[in-house]
Amino acid sequence: MSPGILGKKIGMTQVFRPDGQVVPVTLVKAGPCVVVQRKTPVTDGYDAIQLGLVEFAKTKNVTKPRQGHFQKAGVDGVRFVRELRLDNGAGDLKTGDRVLVDEFKPNDIVDVIGVSKGRGFTGLVKRHHFKGGPATHGSMFHRAPGSIGASSFPSRVFPGMKMAGHSGVQKVTIRNLEVVEVDAEDNVLMVKGAIPGPNGGYVVVRRAKR
Amino acid sequence: MIQAALQKVLSKYQRAQKHPDFHIGDTIRVHVKIKEGDKERLQAFEGTVISRNNTGLGETITVRKASFGHGVERIFPVNAPVVDHIDLIRTGRVRRAKLYYLRNLKGKAARLRERE
Numbered sequence: 030m031s032p033g034i035l036g037k038k039i040g041m042t043q044v045f046r047p048d049g050q051v052v053p054v055t056l057v058k059a060g061p062c063v064v065v066q067r068k069t070p071v072t073d074g075y076d077a078i079q080l081g082l083v084e085f086a087k088t089k090n091v092t093k094p095r096q097g098h099f100q101k102a103g104v105d106g107v108r109f110v111r112e113l114r115l116d117n118g119a120g121d122l123k124t125g126d127r128v129l130v131d132e133f134k135p136n137d138i139v140d141v142i143g144v145s146k147g148r149g150f151t152g153l154v155k156r157h158h159f160k161g162g163p164a165t166h167g168s169m170f171h172r173a174p175g176s177i178g179a180s181s182f183p184s185r186v187f188p189g190m191k192m193a194g195h196s197g198v199q200k201v202t203i204r205n206l207e208v209v210e211v212d213a214e215d216n217v218l219m220v221k222g223a224i225p226g227p228n229g230g231y232v233v234v235r236r237a238k239r
Numbered sequence: 240m241i242q243a244a245l246q247k248v249l250s251k252y253q254r255a256q257k258h259p260d261f262h263i264g265d266t267i268r269v270h271v272k273i274k275e276g277d278k279e280r281l282q283a284f285e286g287t288v289i290s291r292n293n294t295g296l297g298e299t300i301t302v303r304k305a306s307f308g309h310g311v312e313r314i315f316p317v318n319a320p321v322v323d324h325i326d327l328i329r330t331g332r333v334r335r336a337k338l339y340y341l342r343n344l345k346g347k348a349a350r351l352r353e354r355e
Contacts, residue, residue: 039245040245042249042295042296042297043296043297044249044252044296045252045296045318045319045320047320049319049320049321051316051319056245056248210248210251212247212248214247215247215248217245217248219248
């Protein structure tokens with residue numbers, strides 16, 4: 030049993046449960062994946078599998094070292110590679126093994142790891158959820174940060190002060206999402222709720238840690 | 240290709256019986272399942288379709304009718320299981336996608352011509 034699978038976010042929609050309840054879902058094209066490398070305590074000091082998402086990749090865009098690495102697993106079209114830790118002695122996976130979406134079934138609980146959408150340089154209201162000031166009634170304070178510290182003491186701004194800057198493009202983990210449906214034929218996984226990243230972004234779907 | 244796969248996956252959630260092909264401006268009757276205690280019955284809501292929002296499984300329609308001189312609007316999720324079925328009563332010829340202007344009209348002025 031694989032600890033997870035790699036995939037690509039397709040998009041969100043909503044479906045109805047038989048009792049009429051509406052469920053917001055995200056569709057993920059998950060797999061087919063291949064075990065590119067098997068790391069063991071003897072050789073690497075820890076137990077893990079390196080998974081690669083099998084999809085079309087131009088040969089000229091794959092570096093020679095990577096080509097050789099993937100050939101050991103018997104695949105050439107791999108663009109997204111991630112490592113997943115295995116619990117002690119839990120792995121019967123070998124290099125070259127396929128990992129398919131049918132490892133999951135409805136009602137499984139998973140964590141989804143992805144890279145969030147980039148927001149560029151943003152102000153404090155968007156980046157740190159500051160409240161901002163009133164828009165009208167003569168207010169001259171709209172979206173500014175306000176005070177960032179005292180005066181002659183300490184005569185400096187403390188490190189870690191929340192300020193404007195680049196936001197997004199961060200690794201984000203959403204924990205404990207329910208698998209609503211698995212379509213093994215089309216390699217599609219339906220997960221309840223939202224997951225990080227844009228449509229077409231790569232994600233790791235992992236069995237829930239807790 | 241992904242689109243095709245998507246259609247297939249979601250088709251499972253599509254309703255077995257398709258609704259009749261209705262458009263904005265048409266008069267329809269929506270039959271909604273209503274639970275009373277442990278009994279279930281159908282309630283009809285008849286009116287003009289004044290807007291359609293979203294696509295796919297999340298599609299909704301806004302139906303407007305005049306009830307005892309008051310305008311009443313209800314929004315129905317078209318693909319929800321609570322909507323039992325929809326009858327097409329009468330077509331209507333309109334030139335826009337959202338008929339919000341009907342909210343300002345009543346009586347004779349709020350009528351729509353039938354489509355050929």
